[in-house]
Amino acid sequence: MRRTLLTPLAAGLVLACATASAADAPTVIPAQAVKTAEQLRDRAMHDDTAYRIVEGLTTEIGPRLAGGPNDQRARDWVVAKMKALGFDKVYTEPVSFPLWERRSESGAIVAPFPQKLVLTALGYSPATPKGGLTAQVVAFPNLDALKAAAPATIKGRIVYVGARMTRQKDGHDYAIGSAVRMGGPVIAQAKGAAGFLLRSAGTDPHSRAPHTGVTGFTDPAKAIPAAALAEPDADQLERVLAYGKPVTVTMDLDCGLAGTYTGANVIGEITGRKHPEQIVDIGGHLDSWDPGTGAIDDGAGVAIAMGAAKLIHDLPQRPDRTIRVIAFANEEMGLYGGRAYAEKHAAEVARHVLGTESDFGAGRIWRMSASVKPQARDAVAQIAKVLVPIGVAYDPDKPGGGGSDLSQMHGKGMAALSLTQDGTYYFDWHHTSEDTLDKIDPQDLAQNVAVYAAYAYMAAQARGDFGSAPGAFAHDGAGE
Template sequence: MNRIVRFHALALGLSLALSAQAADKATTIPAKAVSAAEQLRDRAVTDQTAYKVVESLTTEVGPRVAGSPNDERGRAWAVAKFKELGFDKVYTEKVTYPLWERRSEHGAIVSPYPQPLTLTALGYSAGTPKGGLTADVVGFADLDALKAADAATIKGKIVYVSTHMQRQKDGHDYGMGSATRTLGAVLAAQKGAAAYLLRSAGTDAHSRTPHTGVTGFRDEKQAIPAAALSLPDADQLERVLASGKPVTLKLDLDVGFNGTYTGANVIGEITGRKHPDQVVAIGGHLDSWDLGTGAIDDGAGVAIAMAAAKLIKDMPQRPDRTIRVIAFANEEMGLWGGRAYADQHAKDVAKHQLGTESDFGSGKIWRMTASVKPEARGAIEQIAKVIEPLGVAYDATKPGGGGSDLSQMHGKGMAALSLTQDGTDYFDYHHTANDTLDKIDPKDLAQNVAVYAVFSYMAAQANGDFGSAPNAFANDGARD
C-alpha cells in the first residue's frame, strides 16, 4: 500500500515538474492583454503627447551638450516633465565623465587658393595653439588608405580623410562614417599628425552644415585638433588636393578638455501592479550636440518613451510589471549614461524583462528584431502581429541590440529588441545645426509611440520572461 502511494506521489511530482518546465519554456501573452494592446495601439496613433514633449524640450531647453549649463537645465526639465505626465516614481542616478567644451572654430585654405572652410570641431578634439595651427595637408581616400600609410608621410601634417556615405533606410553606411571619425583621428595622432580633418559623416551633399561627433580620444594628452568639413567644403578641398600643388591649411580651434563633470540619468517609472521589481526598460538620450536643438537626436527618443509609458499609465488597469523610462546622460561622447546604468544595474539584469532605446530619429518604424530566449519567440510573434498594421515587419533572422545606451545593458544579458526607424534622410541632419523640430513629422512620431507602447505593455503582461540573465546574449552578434 505504501509503495503504491509513493509511486503515485512520485508520478504527481514528476508531472508537476514537467508542467512547470513547460510553462517556463513557453512565454506567452494572454488574449486579454493582446486585445488591450490593440486598443492601446489605436489610441496611440492619434495621440500628440510625444510631439508636445519634444516641442517643449527643444523650445524651453534647446541644445543640451553634455556638461553645459543646458545639460543641467535639461535634467531639471526631465524631472519636471516626468512628474507632469504622472509617473509614479522619478529619480536620478549620477554619471561622471570628462568635460569637453567648444568655444570657437575656424578653418581656411592658406595656399595655393586661399579661402575659408566651413567646419566644426569634433568631440574630445584638442585645441590648436593660440593663434591657430598652419600646416601642409596630406589626403587619403578612405580609412584603409590612412591605415596603410607610412607615418613618415604624415608626421607634422594635417591629415584629411574622405568618406562617402549614401542614404540608406537602415542607415548602415554610418558604421563606415563613424569609424572614419573615431578611429581615424586616433590613428592620425599615433602616426604623428598635427591635426585631423574628415569629410563629415553625413548625406546632405548640397548643404554647408558640417556634422560633429565624437572622436576616439579619451586622454587629452593623446588628443590632437580634429574637425569635420561640410560635404561641399570637403569636395572643394579634394579638388584643390587633386591639382597636384602643395596645400596648406590653417585651423583655429578653441576647444578642449576641462576636467570632469557629474551629470545624471533621469528615470521615471510606472509601477507594476503584480511584479513591481521587474521592469520593461525604454528610453532615449537626453543630451544632444550643441549645433542644433537635438530634436531628432535624441529629443524624439525621450519623447517617444515618455509618451508610450504615459499611455500605458492611463489604461484602466496598471501593467503587471514596471515600465521604466530612462533619459540617458551623455550618449554623444561615448555612451556614458548607458554604461553607468549597466554597471549600476548589472546585478538586476534578470529583472529586466525586455528593453530597447529609441535613438535614430523619428521616421516610421519598419522593422523589429529581437534577442530573446528561444522559448519566448512565440511571445515576440504575438507582439509582431499587433504592430504589423503599423507597417512593422518582424525579422526573426536578426538579433536585437537594445538601441545605443541600452545596448550596454543588453551586453550584461538583458533581452532586447531593435525597432528600426526609416533613416533615409536621418544623416542629412544628424549632428548638425539642422537638427531642429521642423524635421519631425507628428504622424510618424505617433507611429513610433504606438509601437513602443504596444511592445512595452505586452512584455509587461507576459506569462513568463524573455530570457534576461547574466551574459545570456553574449554571442548573438547584435549591433545598434
C-alpha cells in the first residue's frame, strides 16, 4: 500500500483541527465518578475531621493576626496536620507584606456627657499622638454624605459615619459596611480630618464587641487614626449628637506599621493518578483578626478544604487530577496570599482546572454558581445534581468567583465556582472577639465538607476541562 505523507502545513492543520475539536467537545463527568462523589457526600455528612481541625487550630494556636506572634506557629501547625492526614506533598510558598501591629486602644466621649466608648483600631491605622487624640466630632449618615461634604466642615475634626448593615442570607449588606471602613478613612483624611470613626461593619445591634477590619490606607504618610465603634456605642454617640451640642471625643490608639514580614501560603496536595500536573484548587485563609480565635474567619474554611481532601485521599484509588489545598497567608490585610499565589502560578493557569475556597463562615452552603466555558455547563449541572440532596441550589445565570483569595487566580483565567454559605449571622461575629469555636455547628460544617469533597472529586474526574486559560473570564462579572 502506498502511504501518503502529510506536508508540515497539512499536519499542522490536522493537529489544529483535532485540538479545536477537543476544545469544543462537551465536558462530562463519568457515571462511576458521579457515584463515587455521592458516596463521598454521604460519608462527609457523618465525618468530624474538619471540626477536629478547626477545634485544634483555634485551641492550640488561637488568634492568627498576619505577622503576629502566632503566624509561624499556625503555619507549622497546618504543615504538621496535613502530613498527619496523609497528604502526598506538603510545602510552603513565601508571601511578604507590611507588618501592622495592635498594642492597645481606648476611647471616650469627653463632652458634653463624659463616658467610655468601646472601640477597636482598624488595620493600617496609625497610632494617635501620645495621650490620645481629642477633637470635635462631625457625623455623616453614610459614605455618600461624607463624599459630598465640604472640607471646611471636616478639617481638624474626628469624622464619624453611622451607616448600618442588616442581616442577609448572602451577606450582601457587607458591601455597605466594608465600603465605609475601607473608603471612609481615606476620604476623611483627604478632607483634613484628624481621625475617623465608624459604626462597626456588623449586624448584631446588641453586641459591644466592635468589628475590626482593614482600611484603604496605602501610604502611611496619608493615614489618620481610624477605629470602629461597637454598635451600642455608635447608638450612644448618635444620641449624644442629637442634643445639638458640640460633641468632643478622645481616641487613644497604640498601633501601626512595623516594617515588613515574610510569611507563607501553606499547600498540601493529593497527587493525581493520571494527570498530576492538572489541579483542582480548594482552600481558605489561615490568618485571622486578633480579638477572637478566627474560628469562622477563616479557620472553618481551612478545615473544610482539608477535611474534604482527606476524604478523597482515603478512597481506594487516587483521583485522576491533583487536589490542592491552600491555606492562604494574610487575606485580611489585602489578599496578600491570594495575590502571591496568582502571580506565581499565572503562567500555568490552564492547568488549574477549577477552583473555589471557603471564606464565609461555617453556615450551610445553599447556592452554587460557576464561571466556566459553555461546553462545561453540563458538567457543572452534574455536580449540582449531586449536591441537591444536601440543600444546594444551582444558579446557572450567576457567575462564580472562586472566593476571596482564589478570586485572584480566577482573575488570571482559572474557571471558578462560588459555593455560597448561609451568612445570616456571620456578620454578627465577623472580625470581633465573638469569632470563636462555639459559633460553628458541627453538622453545618460537615455539610460544607460534603459539598467540597463531591465537587473537588468530580472536577478531578471530569473528561474534558472547564475553560481555564489566560484571561478567559476577564469579563464575566464575578464579584466576591
